[in-house]
Amino acid sequence: MSVDATARIVAERGGLPVLRGEGPLALRRTRASGPYTRVTVVGAMSAPLGGDRLAIEAEVRDGARLTVDSAAATLALPGRTPLPARYEVGLTVGEDAELRWLPEQLISAAGSDLRMHTRVELAATARLVLREEQILGRYGEEPGTLATRLAVRRAGRPLLDQELSYGPGAPDGWDGPAVLGGLRAAGQLLVVDPAMEEKPAEPRLLGESAVLTPLAGPGLLVTAAAPDARGLRRVLDEVLAKVLDTLDATP
Template sequence: MARGVTDAAAAPTAEVRPSDGTRATAEVRPQGGTRATGGVRAHARITAAPDARGGTALPELAGDGPIALRRVRAGAGEARVCLVGAMAGPLGGDRVRLDVRVEAGAALRVTSAAATLALPGTAGEPARYDVSLAVGDGAELHWLPEPLVSVRGSRLHATYRIDLAPTARLVFREEQVLGRTGEPPGRLVSRLTVRSGGRPLLDQATDYGPGAPAWDGPAVLADNRATGQLLVAAPGFAATPAKPHVLAPAQAALTPLPGPAALTTAVAPDALRLRTLLDEARTHTTAAYEAR
């Protein structure tokens, strides 16, 4: 087991298969956050920091409630964590929070083992899923979870707050699927707020599903039931800004942002097509992202 994991000495081990197909032995931390009538209250935390060997350690890896955290086999110089669902959710009334901090000089890749399903609950209130990502100078974060699926009858408010140091590097992918196959979606309200070097970089909100105005009209999603975005930020965009680009067949658009960064937004009939569009967008930003 690697050094510095919370409760590592007492934790059993298990083999998990994250979405990128790698296999590794991971620490398993007992989960709290039992579900009561009013819903789960859970707070999971990840901290990545440079180690003495030029790699990245995980001094804090604390899962809670529906979020179990598994360390998986790392690439050169980076740590990798897979999010694994420990219970159904988020359900109506749940309050789930995840804080991720990548300290200066560290590199972290976060994936998930499966899609997250927003489900109806008995509390009569929307569920909340709040994610905070902080990336220090010279640090790097790849946030690449599987899609969030809004199930019929569910109500979820999701927020993502990202704070980037001036020389931080970020690949942030967000994918939302409105309803499982053959079913209408629930209500999904989402907000993404990004600051770079203490200055606003991006602040946007979306609202989909029953009760949201015109969400399935021709100016928003029309007949599409999958939507997402890819935000890429890196110092290399200062010298080589991303060029505006429309991805055929006019379902996605790549837009340069000051900061420097590039944002791709996409809509698609299903999750597979959405992933293809976002992967294509990533190839258009590779050179500027990798420039040192």
């Protein structure tokens, strides 16, 4: 039987007026430091399976600071139905608000089929740190089918809109030398900060398989690939630590 569930988070300066989990998406308020409220997503059951429709909505209202992470990796598995699983993430960040969206990895197990769509709406003075990591197959197995889309709008205008596809059914060449070249972990770190309007990031290579690209707006995108989850996290963590130090130092 397929699962249809939506979890919702609303953060204000004074706390969390809405914290509602559903189905496999349990939400817990956890300890945080500084001005941030922290919510951890806890998987209450195996999901997403084929045919499941899951969604998380997070709204960070004006002036609030929110960090969202997860207790464990998300594992996409085959289900009893041939239909793909769908995972929708909707994030809204208000004026002078900040969201740090830092879930654990998404693992695409053999035989699974997952379509994931993340939509982000940012106010003009909002700040965002968003990490996505995809692990293509568990140890020693081929990946399932995974299609992701990340669409970000700032002050009503498009800032970033990209799609990625891996595994069976993906366009030819996804595993070729021009894309992953046999690597099995891919990820990205997106940072949006109004301070970058006056001081944009410089494009540069970060090791052998990672690149930092400034956006056509106050932000940057780090794209990385690695042989495994540990190597990918190491690359992204190095950048993330520098980004968070910079954001924490901003008045």
